[in-house]
Amino acid sequence: MQEVNLLFLNSQEKYTLDTFAQSASGSVYYQQGNNVLLATVTIDTDTIVEEDFLPLTVQYIEKAYAAGKFPGGYVKREAKPSDFETLSARIVDRSLRPLFPKDYCYPTQITILVLSVEPDADLQILALNAASVALFVSEIPINIPVSAVRIGRINEKFIVNPNAKELEQSTLDLFVSGANEDLLMIEMRSFGGIKAKEDSHSLPLANEILEDQLHYFSANEANEETILEALELAQEMIAQKNQLISQHFSPFIKKAIVLKEGRTSFVCDKIESYIRQNYLEELRAVIYLLSKTERNSKLNAFVKKILQEWREQNPEDTECLKERVLETTLRLKKEIVRTMILKEGKRADGRRFDEIRPISIQTNILPNAHSSALFTRGQTQALVVATLGGDMDAQSYELLTDKCSSKERFMVHYNFPPFCVGEANSISAPGRRELGHGNLAKRALESSLVEGKFKTIRLVSEILESNGSSSMATICGGSLALAAAGVPCTNLIAGIAMGLVCEGEEYVILTDIMGLEDHDGDMDFKIAGSKNGITAMQMDIKLGGLNTKILKAVLLQAKEARMRVLEIMEEAKSKIVLNESVLPTSQVFSIHPSKIVEVIGQGGKTIKEIIEKFEVAIDLNRDNGEVSLSGKNRQKVDAAKEYILGIANKEKEGRINPWDLYKVGDIYVGKIKKIVEFGVFIELPQGYDGLLHISKVINRGEGKISDYLNIDDEIKVEVLSVNKNKVELDWIRE
Template sequence: MREITFSFLEKEENYIFDKFAKQANGSVYYKSGDNVLLATVAVDCDSIVEEDFLPLTVQYIEKAYAAGKFPGGYIKREAKPGDFETLTARIVDRSLRPLFPKNYCYPTQITIIALSVDGEADLQILALNAASAALYTSEIPLNLPVNGVRIGKIGGELVVNPSLSNMEQSTLDLFVSGVNDDVLMIEMRTFGGVDVERPSNPLSFVTTLIDDEKAKFSANAMDEAELMRALELAKTQIAKKSKIMQELFAPCIKAPVALTQERKSYHCQRIQDFIAQNYLGQLREVITFLSKTERGSKLKSFAKAIAQDFAIQFPQDVESLDERVWDSLEVWKRKMIRQMILEEGKRADGRGLKEVRPISIETNILPKAHSSALFTRGQTQALVVCTLGGDMDAQGYELLTDKGGAKEHFMVHYNFPPFSVGEANPIGATGRRELGHGNLAKRALECSIVGSDSKTIRLVSEILESNGSSSMATVCGGSLALAAADVECTDLIAGVAMGLVCEGNKYAILTDIMGLEDHDGDMDFKVAGSKNGITALQMDIKLGGLNTEILHNALLQAKEARLHILGLMEEAKSKIVLNTAVLPSSQIFAIHPSKIVEVIGQAGKTIKEIIEKFEVAIDLNRDNGEVKVSGGNKEKVDAAKAYIIGIANNKEDKPSIAELYKIGDVYEGKVKKILDFGAFVELPHNYDGLLHISKITNNRAESISDYLKEGDIVRVEVLSLNKNKVELGLKK
């Protein structure tokens, strides 16, 4: 057992290695404050995965006992992971995945369990710290420790790793992971302006919105220069902690386990030379087929033809020929795509490096849905449908760091059916990727919505065709669907996926990448925002890290594309025809609080009659007299509003104060309420008069509470009658 303790950003971190879960290939018991997490790494050294992907799985698991709670629901045992657990696992996975060598083929499982949690814990930072330490010191020969920081913006200042309570005041949530000077992963979103009520846990996937006609706000977008300053701050802190971790954890690194097996290699220089001599021209023609599915089938047919020709010329060398030809063809395809981009400035579909694919937009094509938007960009197509509801339609949830349950009033659900990429498979359960893409779109859109926490909005994105960045198509379609549902938004939000091809000192940034460029490129960089700046960002890098200059240039190039797409979206928005026949309507108005009981009626009889007669839902606030009427028909909602106002105004009004009181009248009354500027005194006929502090003392430094308290009986004189106000003086 080894124990390491150090302080970083004024917080003590304690790592205990190989005391717990000692049969795992690596483990750490990680403690920060009252938060405790156990991270383990297990590798199957006896089997390998032949398919060309990294067989890494990350699980993040929260135990209810960690916060002194019982699991919610009927079954009192943790089962299916919640959305926050899945999203946290994805962040850890995406941060650690770039560390593994390209040919790593051993099934590897990283498990992080939250054992003790306080209400201020940033569990995503803690989970990454624990997992990275366990992996770095494990028997897997990886020699770099990843760490991450969260940057907030509070009071106009950038803050590193703010507490949850401080994050409630932040307009920025930027999560960056990396190692030394290299950035590996970025997650970013902005919150709305000062008129947005923060979620109870600002690191969750939920934001509650408010509605105030006098307090409109704009989407709190961040410009590219300010974002770069935040990223530089994050990089500085990551580099500092990387140095600490490498120095202190070095004695804890286990001897590497023997990983001697390798994937079966079909690399064949003879076949690659054969393709180079005879087929490169034809390969370029196949690559440039515009249709993704057609390109795939052409490539398979082309590989078969090459194999047949090769077998004729080299009949003695036909073992595993199909596999070797396909592997060699993939090598040349990747080389050719990257060469075309770097040396010719051309892409497989003929576009320039900064060119966005053709876009078409249709709105409200579904007659019975509240709204819909069909957004098509090249071979990527998203049908986004909006449904509006009330408070009862909100999604309940509870996070480990929350004191109680809460509701999610804005949801984005992303579906990726297999037919969208031409696969003949049934539609299954929602996967991690679908959850992550939906969350990214939600983070991009949420700060643009002006709404109420009694309004629930659900966006569902059905990906009908996919060839590059369906999540950004969801952002564009989602913003238009909100507009088509007549949801008040500050700005339209558009998204675009950027790519990168880098060889030595040469690099090229690609706008609006398609699947081919994502597969054979070096970066997937998604940027969403309004005309004023960025609202959400996600970056995954396949290189060891990303140069700051490249990142800055990618942001500026993404801005050009975003403004182009927003122009087309604005044009489409101007042509929207609302589905008024099915679009639900709501009216919020106020009556005197004393009239609420009359709207309800004896035993609720009156309000039940209104609900049945007009087919509406009614919410009443007894404290301030606010009434909300909502329903599926605007005319009936308006009629119900008029009916309720009629009830409130139907009763005989009180006599005016001029009829009840005369200047000079003297009364004895009870002090009902004390305020800084005076006291309200109860008068006959159910009116209250104001006894101003100036009528009690001329010393401004003195408080009225020095003379009076609630419940006192005082003798007062009517000094003036001003509209419906009675002004009093103290009578001795």
């Protein structure tokens, strides 16, 4: 048994190597306090992947028994991974993928099992710690350790690796991973924002927010200087941790496997020379095409043309000819794109390095949706649709470290159908990429929300066309969709994707990258925020790492671009016309908690009648007496509020109770105000409504109430009973 103990940031970590899961290429049984994870690395050396991609798969799996729990749901066995498991696997994958040798071609699986967990554990940090060491000591020729830290900020002070309670108080959540001193991956979001005052009964629309109606808890954006300070601290901590890993684990690294030449390079010097001499300018012209679809079509036609000519001129050369022509052309394309940027100072679409593509915005184009925004930037187009609801519409979920289930009240769902990139495939279930992009957009937007007006908000982003930065288009469109739905927000949020082309000491930073620059460039850095600062970031890099000098330049250039996008968005916001006919309205107010039971009524009869009568959704909080109403008709929502307040305040206000006005046996002529599934509401003298139950109108199975009675009919009724706030009636037929 090989054991290594590390002390880092006053946290004792114990690594047991190659004792558990000994058949794996590398395995680590990792323990920190009562948290235990098992990370394994396995390699299929008998299979060679010919395609030009790294065949790496990362699985992060939480076992319910780790927290002494049963799996939630009907089937008591772990099955489909949760969103948190999927997103955590992506974090590990994105941190470790850049380390693999360029021509590595063996299918490789990294599996992380959570076996025991404490309530305040940061499982994403622990998972990367375990997986990184398992990879470091495995047979894969990677001798560079990777580690990660999370940076929080409480009372203007940075906290390294905050626990769950500290993170709840933090205004910053910055997750950074790196190798040696270089940064590999960044995930960032800001917390805080604005909440409604507890005594506020309702909130105005987004363009009507007043300072005295809001309560500021903390700043919800981080400026570039703060981010850079946090990243420098993270870099320092990562360097210290990686040095410890190198010192303690280098003796246990296994003999590296010999990488076969398996993945054949089909680049052909003769074909490359032929294209350079005869068709280099034609290939450059293809790259300069503005349309992504047209560029791909012309590139395919170019490959077919070269293939045909080569066959005619070299009939004896047939071995893997198609593959050689294609791969040679693609390598030349990449070289042209990078040379064009680094040496000629040009981009394929003619833009300056700091220039954003043309933007157009349309709002509320879907007449029956609560709100919608069509955001188009260049050849990337996102249709973002908002739906507003009550507490019952929230998504329930359960985390391993939580004692009970929670509710997600702000959801961003990102869809990337194949037709958006011209592919003739059917739409399938969302994958890791869709979940990751939706989560990024959610993190960017949620800190701008003002709590209190709507209990549940769902944004759905349909990517209709994609040529880079579709997640950033989702953020821009999502912020406008919130405004177009009348959702109170502190600021508009815009997103911009930054790129990098780097050769040695020479580099160029690109603003608003398109697909070509993402594919052939070295970095995809997504930055979102308001005019006041950054709300979310995500960085992936294809280089070995990124230094803070370049990082600072990227942040400043992104800020300039974000401000330009926000100006365009502000102009579009000023022209928004709300979908008043379909847009729901809401009221949030409080009554004494002891009165909640009266609003519910015996067996839920009172609340059911309120829902039917006023056509509203009602959420009640028994603990604090909060009442949330929502409905499509503002007048009915207001009336339901007054009705509930009447129930709650009848004793305090000296309100006349129905039993003081009506007696059993009294006969009245009343007007029919509303017909519902279970009966008819009749307006009585003295201002109360009585209920004529369906059984008093028709016998079961003998038609509908509307066959006998209509709205505004006047009928004679007799009082059958008076109970609290209800009057039950019988129909006197003449």
